[in-house]
Amino acid sequence: MIKKIFVPLLLVLSVISISGCKKVKDKIVESLLMKLITDNAWVVSNFNEAGTDITADFSAYSFEFYDNGRVFAIKNGVQEFMGTWSPNESSKTITSNxxxxxxxxxxxxxxxYITNTGLNPNFVEAKLTTEEGKVLRLKLNSK
Known part of the structure; x- marks a missing residue:
């Protein structure tokens, strides 16, 4: 009698845990990525505007992202601009303003649009197409 109840119960619990694993796994990955982004300062290692390398324009800057949606542009160690950012995991995008x-x-x-990421070294590559049709390509590395 116990075996007849226990085995089906075990199967149901297994199915529930397996079907819930993807959501749990996604949440863990999202949490780890958020921690990676917000625990590091980031520098521009490459910025290309419509085929022109303008990386040097960002040499004095670093960027700090916070989990409350704020981002700071820091020039030579001094906060110059405050903005906002929001990630969208399903569309693989980050909106910043x-x-x-x-x-x-x-x-x-x-x-x-996030085109590539790496964890060791920590970097993110992204692409933006402006309203004028210019393609911007960006690579950020953790500091």
Missing amino acids: FPTATEPVKKFNGVW
């Missing part, structure tokens, strides 16, 4: 930024930081404004 620095409303008061001037060049070159305002180039970060928009929806960036």
Whole structure:
């Protein structure tokens, strides 16, 4: 009698745990990625605007992302601009906006499609197409 109840119960619990694993796994990955992004300062290691390398324009900058949706552009150790950012895991994008930024930081404004990431070294590559049709390519490395 116990075997007849226990085996089906065990199967049901196994199915529930297996079907829930993907969601749990996705949440763990999302949490780890958020921690990676927010625990590091990031520097521009490559910025290409419509085929022109403008990486040097960002040499004095680092960027700090926070889990409350804020991002700071820091120039030579001093906070210069505050903006917002939001990731979208399903579309593999990050939207960023620095409303008061001037060049070159305002180039970060928009929806960036993540094209590549790495964990060791920590980097992210992304692409944005402007309203004018210019393609921007960006590579950030953790500091």
